[in-house]
Amino acid sequence: MSFEWIASHQSAKPTTEIPLLSSADIRAIEASTEPIIGQPGLMEQAGLAIARWVLAQAPHAHFFWIACGNGNNGGDGAEAAIHLHRWGKTVYVSAVKSPKSAPADASRAWTRLVAEGIAVHHEAPDSWDVCIDALLGIGLQRHPEPPYAEWIKRINQAAKPTFAIDVPSGLDADTGSTFEPVVQASATLSLVGLKPGLFTHQGRDVCGDIWLHKLGTESTTEHIRCTLNPTPKPLPRPHASHKGSFGDVAIVGGALGMQGAAVLAACAALHAGAGRVFLAFLNSEGLQGVGIPPDIMLRSPDTLPHQGLTVVAGCGGEHDIGHHLPHWLELAERLVIDADALNAIAIRPDLAQALVQRRADTTVITPHPLEAARLLGCKTTQIQANRLDAAQRLAETFQCTVILKGSGSVIAAPGRKPRINPTGNGRLAIGGTGDVLAGLTGTLLSQRSTAWEAASESCYIHGLLADQWPQQTTLTASRLIEHL
Numbered sequence: 001m002s003f004e005w006i007a008s009h010q011s012a013k014p015t016t017e018i019p020l021l022s023s024a025d026i027r028a029i030e031a032s033t034e035p036i037i038g039q040p041g042l043m044e045q046a047g048l049a050i051a052r053w054v055l056a057q058a059p060h061a062h063f064f065w066i067a068c069g070n071g072n073n074g075g076d077g078a079e080a081a082i083h084l085h086r087w088g089k090t091v092y093v094s095a096v097k098s099p100k101s102a103p104a105d106a107s108r109a110w111t112r113l114v115a116e117g118i119a120v121h122h123e124a125p126d127s128w129d130v131c132i133d134a135l136l137g138i139g140l141q142r143h144p145e146p147p148y149a150e151w152i153k154r155i156n157q158a159a160k161p162t163f164a165i166d167v168p169s170g171l172d173a174d175t176g177s178t179f180e181p182v183v184q185a186s187a188t189l190s191l192v193g194l195k196p197g198l199f200t201h202q203g204r205d206v207c208g209d210i211w212l213h214k215l216g217t218e219s220t221t222e223h224i225r226c227t228l229n230p231t232p233k234p235l236p237r238p239h240a241s242h243k244g245s246f247g248d249v250a251i252v253g254g255a256l257g258m259q260g261a262a263v264l265a266a267c268a269a270l271h272a273g274a275g276r277v278f279l280a281f282l283n284s285e286g287l288q289g290v291g292i293p294p295d296i297m298l299r300s301p302d303t304l305p306h307q308g309l310t311v312v313a314g315c316g317g318e319h320d321i322g323h324h325l326p327h328w329l330e331l332a333e334r335l336v337i338d339a340d341a342l343n344a345i346a347i348r349p350d351l352a353q354a355l356v357q358r359r360a361d362t363t364v365i366t367p368h369p370l371e372a373a374r375l376l377g378c379k380t381t382q383i384q385a386n387r388l389d390a391a392q393r394l395a396e397t398f399q400c401t402v403i404l405k406g407s408g409s410v411i412a413a414p415g416r417k418p419r420i421n422p423t424g425n426g427r428l429a430i431g432g433t434g435d436v437l438a439g440l441t442g443t444l445l446s447q448r449s450t451a452w453e454a455a456s457e458s459c460y461i462h463g464l465l466a467d468q469w470p471q472q473t474t475l476t477a478s479r480l481i482e483h484l
């Protein structure tokens, strides 16, 4: 039996590409796992794993409230209760009463629990040391109903250590959207495989520390919905190299009053290690207050070189960027499209068409959810309701690599399984960090062989800086750049 720590609230384990499985994937694995006569089934294994894990997390706790739903998540809770009871702990098991009978595995667990002499209650206890949340798992489909909703509220109000089985009850395992109310867990033990919803949208805020136990199962490629964005390997910088070896990056942006955004992107490109960085303002009036390092070469958009250039278009671009986009969509060897350039594409079919016609794997678009909604002609809530699908739809529609930003940024490209980025946190939720990401992505795009690699690495590094940020120091976009 092996437990794997994957992430805490503020940091993620450096990893290779870990598979993330949808509820359907999990059910397919369950269906293809043959029970072995005389060996414990998956639910019995789950129960033992949960009991051991909870005890390791809260070794001195005595009174365990095990809140169980009517499905297999509740069955896992019943199995765990049996072990905790045998190990001398006081278990108070609450089961939701339902007109429907529990599924077969869960029914067997309940029979075993009663045979152990453990009482089954239908209400919550008055107090407890630790709660095991076995109310709802991957079977959740709607807002928790009574008594689920009341018990979830009790769990959250008590603010005692709460350990969620599989997913915090109320969290959609596939999308990271929450139904209300949702359990606020101290830690979550994901069974069989990790689920996408633990890592994106609202998932990270409700899971606490994330752990995995595969229960001896293995997923094959067909079972994988997406993956966790792996830790990148640093690119070697050979001795026998020169400035032309590390990419020419040009930032085209900075309309009147918005030049700071373009400067942030240019500085990020510079600090990320681009060989040469050009900055072409769309409007250079009133630049006195904007500090531009002398390492950056200033050009007008019309005098930028073309050959070998990676262009980052849109940071602070306002309406003006639309005039320049046809040129760069046609001629830029590699292109990062951000902010106002995305807004221009959303309203101009000619630009959208030019984007589609670019050579595959040379372009990264970096929308936040509102920009993504404009591009797909829908509402931001629809994007957030299923970030994986939205990112994939953008990639297929515009035939390019996509970074859908926000908590658990999604990286998608046509014909590939998307990645969810495990690094980054709410300290990045300030103006300017998106410009930093665009500049960083530009440099990596100029140096890596594919847009996919550049986008994945860029997201990871950007988020990691925020995860490693000293608690007492305010994170700002310009300070972030200095740590690249």
Ligand SMILES: NC(=O)C1=CN([C@@H]2O[C@H](COP(=O)(O)OP(=O)(O)OC[C@H]3O[C@@H](n4cnc5c(N)ncnc54)[C@H](OP(=O)(O)O)[C@@H]3O)[C@@H](O)[C@H]2O)[C@@H](O)CC1
Pocket: 026, 027, 029, 030, 031, 042, 043, 046, 069, 070, 071, 072, 073, 074, 076, 098, 100, 103, 135, 136, 137, 138, 139, 140, 141, 142, 143, 144, 145, 148, 165, 166, 167, 191, 192
């Ligand atoms: N598959 C595997 O390999 C393994 C699975 N395992 C475990 O099984 C879990 C999945 O079990 P599951 O499929 O029985 O679903 P589960 O999450 O218990 O919910 C279903 C129940 O909840 C109810 N219900 C749903 N929504 C509701 C709401 N909003 N408000 C109120 N009720 C609601 C629903 O009622 P109904 O919709 O039928 O009325 C039904 O009674 C999985 O997360 C993991 O813990 C492990 O043992 C390891 C192996």
Ligand SMILES: Nc1ncnc2c1ncn2[C@@H]1O[C@H](COP(=O)(O)OP(=O)(O)O)[C@@H](O)[C@H]1O
Pocket: 339, 368, 404, 405, 406, 407, 408, 409, 423, 424, 425, 426, 427, 428, 429, 430, 431, 432, 433, 434, 435, 436, 437, 462
């Ligand atoms: N809550 C969060 N958790 C993780 N990353 C976040 C969060 N909020 C913002 N970010 C990241 O910060 C950056 C913000 O980009 P964006 O919204 O375009 O801001 P701006 O254009 O003002 O710089 C993106 O990389 C995004 O993924």
Ligand SMILES: [K+]
Pocket: 073, 133, 134, 135, 136, 137, 164, 165, 166, 167, 168, 169
């Ligand atoms: K649960």
